[in-house]
Amino acid sequence: MKYEIIIIGGGHAGIEASNFLIRKKVNFLLITENINNIGKMSCNPSIGGIGKSHIVKEIDSMGGVMGFYADVSGINFKNLNTSKGLAVQSTRIQTDKNVYSYFCKKLFIEKKINLLEAEVKNLIIKENKIKGIIIKGGKKIFCDIVILTTGTFMNSKIYRGEKYLNIDSEGNKSKFSISEQLKYYIKIKKFKTGTPPRLMKESIEYKKLKIQNSDFPIPFFSLRKEKKEYKKYYRKVFISKCFSTKTNFYTNNLVFKNIKKSSMYSGIIKSKGPRYCPSLEDKIYKFSSKLVNIFLERESLYTNYIYPTGLSNSFPKKIQKKIIRSIKGLENVKILNYGYAIEYDYLDPKYLKISLESKIIKDLFIAGQINGTTGYEEAAAQGLIAGINSYNKIMNLKPIILKKKSSYIGILLNDITSKKIIEPYRMFTSRSENRLYNREDNSIIRIYKYNINYYNNREIFKIKNFLKKIKKLIFFLKNKYLFFLKKREIYLSVRDKYIGYMFLKKIGIKVKYIKILLGKIIYKQYIKIEKNRNKKTKKIFKKRINISNINFYKIKSLSKEVIYNIKINKPKYIEDLRKITGINLYNIFEIVKFINENKSIK
Template identity: 45%
Template sequence: MFSDIYDVIVVGGGHAGVEAASASSNMGSKTLLITTNLQTIGQMSCNPAIGGIAKGQMIREIDALGGYSGIIADHSTIQFRMLNKSKGPAMWSPRAQCDRKLFSYYWRLFLEKNTQLDLYQDTVISLIMKKHKIQGVKTSFGVKIKGKAVVLTNGTFLNGKIHIGKNKINGGRIAEQEVRGITEQLTENFGFRFGRMKTGTSPRVDGRSLNYEKMKSQNGDEEPKKFSFFWNTNKLEKQKKCYITYTNQKVHDFIRHHFNFSPSYTGSIQGVSPRYCPSIEEKVFRFSDKKEHTIFVEPEGWDTVEVYVNGFSTSFPEEIQYKSLKKISGFENVKILKPGYAIEYDYFPPEQLKPTLESKIIENLFFAGQINGTTGYEEAAAQGLIAGINVHLKIHNKEPLILKRNQSYIGVLIDDLITKGTKEPYRMFTSRAEYRMLLRQDNADERLTPIGYNIGLISEKKMVLLNKKKSKIKKCMYLFQNKNFDPTTINPILCAKKSPKILHNQKIENILSRSEIDLQDIISIPFLMQEIKKNDFSKEILEQVSIRIKYKGYIDREEKNAKKLLKLENLKIPNNFDYKSIQSLSSEAREKLDYYRPISLAQASRISGISPSDLSILLIHMNR
């Protein structure tokens, strides 16, 4: 039934699990993905959307490295929007509303095409280990499966408990059983620390029962883009509408009157909830001065009446959910298809992991996704990809892949987790990245595709496409830096934009660098339009060049700072470094450095409580 021994066993079929299994198998490892329900592979358990602020950047990075989440999203998109277009390009974030069923369908389809990957439906209840090294897994049916390495991507299933009002149901997702045994084994037998976290989801309602005329229509982009840089998916010709409505004082008063019916306030839930995605009860309590909260009304797919009520996550009893919703404009006749609920589950503080996402305690055991204390499909998928890559590299005795903070949002995510840990569900934001001007969504392929190619996840064909793009950008940059506008041609445009006129010829680059001048202002000038057509410069190429010219000062400054950081990153600390013997270090520094075991001086500098003087002392002893 099974291989004699698998290279990699991935436990869990959520967003982290499918990326991990895809990566390891595509790199050549014989992989088994084992999950409790094969019908829910890649399922969107919460809202039916991929991307968003900082999250869209991560999906593009996953695609650039050779992962599948962006491709799957492109296949199932029903609406695409580029968020934050009114701000600078560092903030532009792609987001796709997806067809929930199609998203899961395409994940299953892509996995089944992989001959290096086996799928199996069962529940892993314990790990098989020998002398702190993984040997395989044991399932609820008593099946023992041998494996050289294991990736745990259990999501919300470890001792999961669902709350709807006073009702408590053991489960990892509604109507799906929880997983028991793994937490107990790791904590009691191997000394792992664990905690409890809480997340929640919103009710699903019948779209036919809503009055959309009372809501604000939210359309997709007129020229929708895609997540995947290389996959030739069809252009999105039609899009579904989303809608926006708002809570009001009547809703808030009703919720306040029923706080004691919410398990979040009765003490039933012990887990820590997400700070940045609170339930409607928590919003009303924490932001008591706000008169309204935004509700996003999101269709679940092309051919379904089911609608997701984004912004109304709740664990109230169903009757209170229903009465609360009815007080929202457009929801007066609402029919609930599925109630919202809260779920609490076990997680393992991620500072117990190496930068590769391998456990520090058990060799060849990797963790990815919500089990590490994160929240969100994108954060999970990013970790799954990196775990899948590194588990393959580890068992084949190759150098690990550790992305730096100046290389990717994925690098920021993992570095934050392993050096700072998290006591609440971690969510990625652009503000977490020091080098966000370098880490734009539009250049993820230039940053990461060569890395994906070197490790075997990116094909030669895709590298050729990337090199053609880079060549076009270079050629277009040369044009803009060397061709001139004469006063007669450009001054009418400058006057119209209230920009100072020129007296002599000036380079296109100099004109475009003015804050009040947009790319669209100049590309209609005949000679430039002719050059663009002759060289076949696409809108993407022109946008890339425009960003580099307009934000050159910011980009140069971040690149300079990144080079300084790189010097510290290159100062590697030996694995067996004896921190406890350095008495000149503060006691807090000795304790934390010994616990976190940073791999470089740069990583040590990001550990809370490590001072500049501690780093200086550490550097002196490293030189010795």
């Protein structure tokens, strides 16, 4: 039998691609080595975070399932950055990883999707065009398009101390064949990441720890919770407490003394890891005088595994045990699984079109961490876009291209396909040139127009009604409460203790509309200023300004990340800055401003 599309991998990218193809009734096959691992969270059991939650909201606005499944499997819900403006506020949901995976598997079982439990040995490529795949045992399966979403499982090695194993994070043998085949077409590089040990819940002394409660009202990702569909999936929301502790100077000293026994610092691993999710060794080696915060989160309500965020390391087991038991509250803890570092192959995404189709191999789409990104959210976004564009290709439609000026998914795709990736790519709000407009609260307004052809009539009707309601409320507020809206209090944060939030609630506006209304009121004039600044900055690229002699440390408005990226890439002219990951128009505007203020610099 020939399929229209074959998806290799049942992780977060594979799930979003599959969900879209299910909606469009495409004849496709999902291949995974273990059906039980569909939707599995192999690392942190959480969805969202700074910048990442904006992506989840955009996925939801395009009909994706990540936000919805996070809502219905959540056990701890947090609003982040609430002391700052709406543009950078984010949602984070700690999920029950077993329940999340259950809902992902349920998607395939209910829709009776073609599932195959097998190992893919090779792709069938003829004249640089995909024809199908070969599974273990030699069987050939033919198709028009392949979506490759193998994550960190290609040619992976797990490290603890000086020892390493050629296995993946699930304990299976590493897969070399696809990696070996593709290296003749696409440049293959290596990245590393890591995971902390897992601790036994009953062996922790909770009285010594600080409680981290969930936020109320509960912040959800998805707008779908109001549909009948939600009732079918709904389970009672069980709120689980999280706990926090810290390393101490004895712990830090233990890490420092044994640093050379770590895989990361012994020289065994030479590849780069994510700077924004550093290992315990990195944190203490670089900031030895600072104590490291550790958050203890339950992986599931149905297991006794605790995930200690902040303890990712690659020490030998004996040293890990000493380090962990030196921490307050963990003196007698039982370690169920030890932490490790993992090194894996990724495909250079510069060999991809922005549609995520390979520039070299026709009809091959590649999505997820295999493209050098990090995190479930970035992977899911790529999977959704690969699913949409593979369908468009079958239907002879143009690929969907999200603009970076109005979406974080657009920024993600633009960055990885056009800029040099020197470390696992992670999304932040600082990557957006229009972050006052690209907010979490208005994702449905920004995104739904891109995907209008893929919604059913009922969904389009609901979205249009929602948008009409927003317009009516703004008109109502402008006419009846114009004086109050001009007051400074409305510009404050949206939490209950602030006047703006309470005022809108008091006059009868539902909570789900409040953030989006405040965003529109607060940022309207500032969005115009931001757009004008970006236009002025773009004009500068016509001038050939040499920046090789500038001391960027003197520009106080530049973050350490921006300066680091400039230092690594060594741009000669101002236009070269646009090709560097993590540098946006605002950063370039500040550099030009510095040049103009220091006339001695030419």
